[in-house]
Amino acid sequence: MSIFFEKYSKYIPDDHFWFARSCIRQNFFPGAEQRFLKIMREKLKKDVYDSPHHTTCTGIGYHTDIVHFETIMTVIARQFALMTEDGYENIAISCVTSFGIYQDVLEKWEVEPDLLEKARRYLKEATGREFKLPKAAVHTSDIIFKFRHEIASQLKYPLINKLTGEPLRVVDHVGCHYAKMFPSKGIGGAEYPYVLAGLVEAWGGESIDYPERRHCCGFGFRNYIVKADRGYSLTHSRIKFESMYPFKPDLILTNCPGCNMFMDRWQYVIAETEGKTYGDTPGYGIPVLTFEELTALVLGYDPWEIGLQMHQVPVEPLLRKMGIDFDPAGRYYGPDGTFLGKPEKPSFLKIE
């Protein structure tokens, strides 16, 4: 069996990462990326460089088809050039769409060396820069997975329901582009997703399987970007909620920022349009957290500094189950103590 599972593990460096931010994670969950950096530096004592010069990888443009391969591979080459100039060899990629593109570009360069040479020529002509290929290109969730036991040794709030003493029931959703294109590049491959379940198990929770675990969240790139086609996205998230609901999850855990946003927002839309919610208390949704947000919570960071007030589905039911000592009113205050008012209440989905 160990031989069988060898192909579902991968090399993850121990230290010295060059951080590539995600357009969606930064803009919807900026606190998640910052908590990742804090955890890496403060709790795990790792070196992660946050470059002020990299740009989008253009991944959403690529998968909405307004950016072609030769352009995106050269943008990726520029990120590698910056990393080379900064003295790093391991890229830590925050976005799952980007992660898939980095794997795709590296694979095509390996199979077709002419393409790699073309990328070098294009980049030199456009920017004067040169680059070395990375020693490792990993997703940030891979890194947290690698250090999950070290994190477990520093846990402040394990994934135990303090009200019942039972492990919290966690369903995961791994972004399609993490392992569906290149299963050997993802922990557990596409068939046995373990990159998130491994965190849940290490921190005391129970990972719950559900029939549509591997189904796409429904981003569908152009199907979401074009407003007229957005029903595609809603439909597929709904398929997942219906599939996980009978298992009474306490939490949906994700490693892809887009999936996280969709599974949070579409629960609100379903509640408002159908009067249907999926949480264990009527009117409440299932909280949806990114892996960085959950890691920060179990380590004791303040929920409102993590940015959980930016979620539409309230996280407070989960915080109470975890026994987290938090200020419920804190979500409505700015860093200088200014009261910011409260969001308008949805008509059906309950918020605190």
Place this chain on the structure above:
Amino acid sequence: MSKSLVDELFEDVHVRHGLEACINCGMCTSVCPAALVYDYDPRVLVNLVEKRDEQTIEELLKSDYIWYCGECMSCTTRCPRNNSPGEIVIALRHLSQRKGLFIHSARGRQQYAVLKTVGGSILGKGYCVYFDDLTLERFPEQGPTWDWVRKNRHQILNKVGAAYKEVKAGPMRKIAESDLAELKKIFDVTGGSELYEIIEEKSREVMKKEGKDEESYFNEVYESPVK
């Protein structure tokens, strides 16, 4: 003599990597989210491409059929022969745009909306999507909490550690002009700018023919449901 559409399609890196030999098992269709909601079948699409027939390819490039796929790449995982219908779709869409054929289908015309939103953001801000553009008008599903975040952006983004619109390292930072200039130069050198121009130019031809201004055409392709 110009190359045939078939030759151009089969020279595309995505077809070179995404099409081995289809055995018509239909596994791709069985897991395809697009096939679940649209009258779309990736197995049929691959069959049509494999015919290598010029007229068939031209019809495909002018049709809605190539624009349903969500590029989740679930098909790639399951194909027992290492094909990737999703990659073939990328090649078809690129060729359809490069040849100006995308304007013949309602879903193809939506690329103008993609260009104006994602495309503009990439070269204008250095992000595929940026906070300032994520309005409730365009994204009503973002909901009231998002609206509250937008109204209190400076306080909330500061609290979570964002570098909103600042030229320094950090989330949501302003990408420096020198970095944006390099990105634009990459687009110029690799044909990316040319692709933008073709989508813009061909869309303008439609606007002119149909007597529409930019705003009404954008709203039509962005918001109007396609039957």
